[in-house]
Amino acid sequence: MIAATGSIGLDTTRTPFKTVERVLGGSASYFSYCASFFDKVGLVSVVGEDFPEKYWRELEAKGVDLKGVQRNKGKTFHFDSSFSYDLYARTANATEFGVLASFEPRVPDEYKDAKTVYAGTNNPKIQLEFLRQFGKQKVSFIDTIEHFIANDRAALLRVLSEADGFVLNDVEARMLCGTPNLVKAGKKIHSLGPEAVVIKKGEHGCLVFHGGGVCAFPAFPLEEVLDPTGAGDSFAGGFVGSLARDGKISWAGLKRAAVLGSVMGSFACEGYGLDRLRKLDERQIDERFEFYREMTSL
Amino acid sequence: MIAATGSIGLDTTRTPFKTVERVLGGSASYFSYCASFFDKVGLVSVVGEDFPEKYWRELEAKGVDLKGVQRNKGKTFHFDSSFSYDLYARTANATEFGVLASFEPRVPDEYKDAKTVYAGTNNPKIQLEFLRQFGKQKVSFIDTIEHFIANDRAALLRVLSEADGFVLNDVEARMLCGTPNLVKAGKKIHSLGPEAVVIKKGEHGCLVFHGGGVCAFPAFPLEEVLDPTGAGDSFAGGFVGSLARDGKISWAGLKRAAVLGSVMGSFACEGYGLDRLRKLDERQIDERFEFYREMTSL
Secondary structure, three states: OEEEEOOOEEEEEEOOOOEEEEEEEOHHHHHHHHHOOOOOEEEEEEEOOOOOHHHHHHHHHOOOEEEEEEEOOOOOEEEEEEEOOOOOOEEEEEEEOHHHHHOOOOOOHHHOOOOEEEEOOOOHHHHHHHHOOOOOOOEEEEEOOHHHHHHOHHHHHHHHHHOOEEEEEHHHHHHHHOOOOHHHHHHHHHHOOOOEEEEEOHHHOEEEEEOOEEEEEOOOOOOOOOOOOOHHHHHHHHHHHHHHHHOOOOHHHHHHHHHHHHHHHHHHHOOOOOHHHHOOOHHHHHHHHHHHHHHHOO | OEEEEOOOEEEEEEOOOOEEEEEEEOHHHHHHHHHOOOOOEEEEEEEOOOOOHHHHHHHHHOOOEEEEEEEOOOOOEEEEEEEOOOOOOEEEEEEEOHHHHHOOOOOOHHHOOOOEEEEOOOOHHHHHHHHOOOOOOOEEEEEOOHHHHHHOHHHHHHHHHHOOEEEEEHHHHHHHHOOOOHHHHHHHHHHOOOOEEEEEOHHHOEEEEEOOEEEEEOOOOOOOOOOOOOHHHHHHHHHHHHHHHHOOOOHHHHHHHHHHHHHHHHHHHOOOOOHHHHOOOHHHHHHHHHHHHHHHOO
């Protein structure tokens, strides 16, 4: 099992071509949707009283265990954002944390033997508490955002020193390490603890660091991007999911994971919200993986 | 033989760490330095009376045929530019065209049977005249810059319709096609004539288009970037050089060429001006190619 925490939210996303309102979103939704193609996922999160029953049922139907999802008094996390014409720049219009503001992850006993643990973006102190609720057997991954790099650096370094893997984007890596060079940044972060570091670069692919070395991967070349929301979390879902299937961290596994992360991220961009992922099947994932393998074989 | 035209210049490059003044530069210098690892290069270009003899001798010593390089009355092309702290943004301080302003490429008879022809950035009318001085046997490649996309679009489309390959960067591709999506842009350009299109993305690698399809390649991950000057021209030298060795355009050859282009571009960044390329040998190229092959093998 992959035990994961993160946000479940309702997204209002305004693109130049279409606006979708209060659709299922949040890092944990994308992550678990994608990771569930690779392993059973148990989610630890929170929703409010307004959370639509259909989304709850949808996640359950996908096989995501929701025992760890609290239904608290108040509103579900809501994120309203607009994309620029080229879909590269996103502007936040409103971020209403609702029940997420006071969320404390409580891990159900049934999850505690999970072999793989993923602590999505949150206050690093809460990430650490989350990770510590699991036994020694786990391979653990964390994510973060600029806010915590700027405001909770000490706590972030602490959780980094205990995590096995760290997934972050290029802006965050540069900020954390104070260097524009991503290879330097990744090696620095690797030296702070995590056995595996992935720096995501969106449409430009990713860099993976392990055992003192680095590998670069292109993103899956996409002609039709409708909505990049959740692409990074979908990448994490494919990446962590693939490694969970391996049960350990190795270069061969990390390369496969980076490609499957890119593949899942590419699908996420091809529909509004989770729309493309809803229609996804394993055969389509395998096809993109094979395309990728052929593309990079020399 | 690869017959190539482009600029030979003197570069003054100001980086946050070091400034180099009036060192050998220009697109043709980088291109031919790199391409000469793969095939004999015959250069068609121009220098002024102030061009240092040592640079002439250096290019000759590298095996570059300079029969097609005119020594004209006036000053050698001089480009003075500064890089930002992170080495990503370059500002032009002065562009003194000198003898390049009135340059008309004249191809020596000895070059006219060249199997591979490369027309570096220039007015597209002059590129077309250059290409037409060769026989039917040639595989031809061109490059361009934003200036000609904005001001000589019709002539550029004309030369594109006659060229076998087109090498350009991401900004140029978006501008030429009026779309932010590089996969769409590349396919559009491919449909305008060239059998092979390469969109260079600097540190993010490149996209290659051929036969209606697309492949993405990461750049070689570099920890130490000293001076990105000439990286794109070095990429072109490795790319065209590798294809010249094949003698034809195929997917297998294009993939190898994209990697060898990335490898040559990576070396160019590791020294000021041509410094790193001067110390380069075939074994080092092979090593990076092998690293790349291993990095992307799944």
